[in-house]
Amino acid sequence: MSKNELKIEHMSVGDLPQVIALENQIFSNPKPARVFEHDMNIYYAAKFGEKVVGYIGVEHILDEAHIINIAVHPDFRRQGIASALVKNILGSAKSFFLEVRKSNIPAQKMYEKHGFHVIDERKKYYVDNEEDALVMLLVSTK
Numbered sequence: 373m374s375k376n377e378l379k380i381e382h383m384s385v386g387d388l389p390q391v392i393a394l395e396n397q398i399f400s401n402p403k404p405a406r407v408f409e410h411d412m413n414i415y416y417a418a419k420f421g422e423k424v425v426g427y428i429g430v431e432h433i434l435d436e437a438h439i440i441n442i443a444v445h446p447d448f449r450r451q452g453i454a455s456a457l458v459k460n461i462l463g464s465a466k467s468f469f470l471e472v473r474k475s476n477i478p479a480q481k482m483y484e485k486h487g488f489h490v491i492d493e494r495k496k497y498y499v500d501n502e503e504d505a506l507v508m509l510l511v512s513t514k
């Protein structure tokens with residue numbers, strides 16, 4: 373596979389240092405490294421060659437999936453990488469939900485583009501700044 377071709381695969385031990393560095397760079401309340409080490413099986417990485425440019429974490433309970441994390445390297449945004457990560461998991465459950473910060477318009481727009489819509493709010497969901505979360509849902513019609 374060419375280095376210029378985006379591949380999406382289950383996160384591996386070798387991806388962890390890059391994923392943890394990205395998580396710390398991107399989020400104000402990053403998940404600790406041990407979360408990725410422990411939950412690696414629910415994460416997918418988007419890569420150009422060996423370079424990790426994005427990742428997504430999704431937990432499944434029966435037909436329902438909870439997207440717990442998605443991030444794209446700041447230098448690689450608006451190239452469809454988050455969309456590719458989302459599309460990659462969309463066949464895996466009947467319904468998908470997630471929480472997103474009320475102020476995080478880019479993420480809301482990205483999810484809306486894939487058919488998610490806001491169904492609820494969780495007050496003071498984020499402990500770092502007590503920001504409210506919007507709950508977004510997608511129910512597959514397939």
Ligand SMILES: CC(C)(COP(=O)(O)OP(=O)(O)OC[C@H]1O[C@@H](n2cnc3c(N)ncnc32)[C@H](O)[C@@H]1OP(=O)(O)O)[C@@H](O)C(=O)NCCC(=O)NCCS
Pocket residue numbers: 398441442443444445448449450451452453454455456471472473476477478479481482483485
């Ligand atoms: C949100 C995030 C994952 C989007 O990743 P991305 O790879 O840039 O997204 P895509 O290129 O697939 O964008 C798909 C669509 O989402 C929307 N979108 C993405 N970023 C946007 C922005 N900054 N402003 C407005 N709309 C945006 C657009 O509709 C875009 O389609 P277009 O480029 O054809 O206009 C990325 O900005 C990111 O990592 N943010 C920080 C982490 C984060 O907020 N994670 C979400 C936690 S819930």
